[in-house]
Structures are given as structure tokens and as C-alpha cells.
Amino acid sequence: MSSTTTGIDPAIFETAREGIARVHQNIRSVITIDAAKLEYLIAAKIAGGHVMLADSHGVGKTSLARALAGSIRWSDQDRTSEGVDISNFNRIQCTVDLLPQDILGFNRFDMNNNSYVFNSGPIFAHFVLCDEINLLTPKTQGSFFQAMEEQKVSIEGTTYALPEPFFIISTMNLRGAHLFPLPAPQLDRFMLQLSMGYPDEEAEIQIVHRHGTEDSWKGFAPVAGVNELIAWQKLVDEVTINEDVVSYIVRFTRRTRGYPGVVTGCSPRAGIKMSRLARALALVRGMNYVTIDLVKELLVPTLAHRLELEDPGQQPADVLRRIEQEVTA
DSSP: OBSSOOOSOHHHHHHHHHHHHHHHHHHHTTOOOOHHHHHHHHHHHHHTOOEEEEEOTTSSHHHHHHHHHHTEEOOSSOBOTTOOBOEEEEEEEOOTTOOHHHHHEEEEEETTTTEEEEEEOTTSEEEEEEETGGGSOHHHHGGGHHHHHHSEEEETTEEEEOOSSOEEEEEEESSOSSOOOOOHHHHTTOSEEEOOOOOOHHHHHHHHHHHSSTTTTTTOOOOEEHHHHHHHHHHHTTSBOBHHHHHHHHHHHHHHTTOTTEEEOOOHHHHHHHHHHHHHHHHHTTOSBOOHHHHHHHHHHHHGGGOEESSTTSOHHHHHHHHHHHSOO
């Protein structure tokens, strides 16, 4: 028995695949990235999840986020139900002295009107790039919790809804001074963690040629409307995920708990995120159903950042691959 409806015209899935492919090709016209990793990133956006790009300096994390946001044609004017103006794209450059109100906003007293006025922060955008998030202190990192999980923020007793669609892509440096590790509950809120890695020599030559001039982004423009993105997000629910696939996801995530060498395994939230991401990736590839092989493909990028290991020198990916050999499909 499937957990989703199956009466959708297959042509609708093909139309979505073609539109998503335009976005994929548009990004790769300016960014050098593995095609499958870019599929995962686009799928996370369509699934309504948030993405962490964990990598070294200078590999193109910020440019990738810029290309992803710039591939969507956003509305000219948008506001929340409370009347707060919404930006299409905001970038938060994280520093150790940034405070929660610098991200969420604050109330200021207007002497002329003798009343408080809300000054919204950069979190009020459809697409938020949080650059170098682990430079933030734990207090400021915590300002993202409610936004990422509930798509709203509470400021001085008032709750404000965030827009639809709403997407956070964060970058995290793997090395450097003054870094604050993200707590497990916050990492668990990221649907996906990716590493772009260093390109091979041939690709790096192409990067130097492409971006060695000031007009390297000349001609780059949106290729899909925000209404298309919203339609793709709704279509994710129509992708079939059979009970045997759901059972595999649950058995796998449960196996991580109490596994030798694992201090903290995957929460039920991990299975929920995996299920939705797998549906979105199927949609990206023009499929109207999820396979177990597709789930296996997503195990490391979806689950590795959720594991806490006894030995910090051990790689979570290695643990997940061992579990994969033990959990039968």
C-alpha cells in the first residue's frame, strides 16, 4: 500500500522535471559542482528543507547559494500576514559579535508617533544565505531554531510568520579560528549537509577561465518563476512512497540508535526529512515514486550530520555504510 495518491497525470511530473532541469542547467552555467550533489540541493529546496554546505574556504559555497537564489524569478512585492515586508534574497554574514536581533529584528520606539515600530531582520526573506554560521555564538545560533522548524519567529512577545517558500542555506567552515560548533538539535534541523570538495585539475582550470574575468556572471538570469517552485513543492506530496520504502527508512534510522560507537543516533525527525527529500529527488529526476536505491543514495548527505560518535576521528559516513550492509531492504 502506498502512502500517497497515484492519480496524477505522468505528464505533470515530466513538466516539473523539465522546469527543474532548467534551474539545474542554469546553476551549472556559472558554478562547477557535481551534478548529483546539485540535484540533492535543488531537491532539498523543493522539499522545503534547509541545507548546510560544510567545506573549506574558497570552493564556491557562497556563489552556489547566489546561483540557486538567482535562478528563481521572485515576486516584486511581498509581505507577511502581519504586514512585514519580505525580501527575495538576504545574506547574513556571520561574525562573533552578531546578536539575535541582528537576524530576527527588534522593536524600536518611534518618538514622533509615541509607539513601538518593528524593524524586521534579514530572516524575513524567501531565500536566506547564512554565511559561515559557525562563527556565531551559541546564543545567536539559537535564533534560527524556531524559524527553521516552525517557519515563524517570536520577537518580544509577538509571533511573525515567515514567507512561503522559505529556504535557509548555511555555509560552515571546517577549519579556522573562533568557530562555535553547532549543537545537535540545530544540525538536526538541516535536511541535508553537503560538501562541494575541491575540483579536479581540469575542472579547476575551467573555473579559473570562467571566473578570472569581471563579467563571469554576465547573462545569468532567473529561469523559473516562484509560482513554479511552489507548484513543485506541492507536487512532492503526490510522489508515491511505498510501505516497504518507509519501513526501510525507519529500520535504518532506528538502527543508528545504540549502534557501537554511536553516542546519539538519528531522531524520528531524520526519517521524516529523509522521506520528503527522497520524494523531492524522485521529482527532480522525473519519477513519480521512490525506490530504496534512491533512499540509499541519500543516506550519507541526509544522516551523517545527525550522528554523534564516541571517536571524533571516525567518519559518520563509514558508520552509515556499515549499517547499510546490516539493514536488509
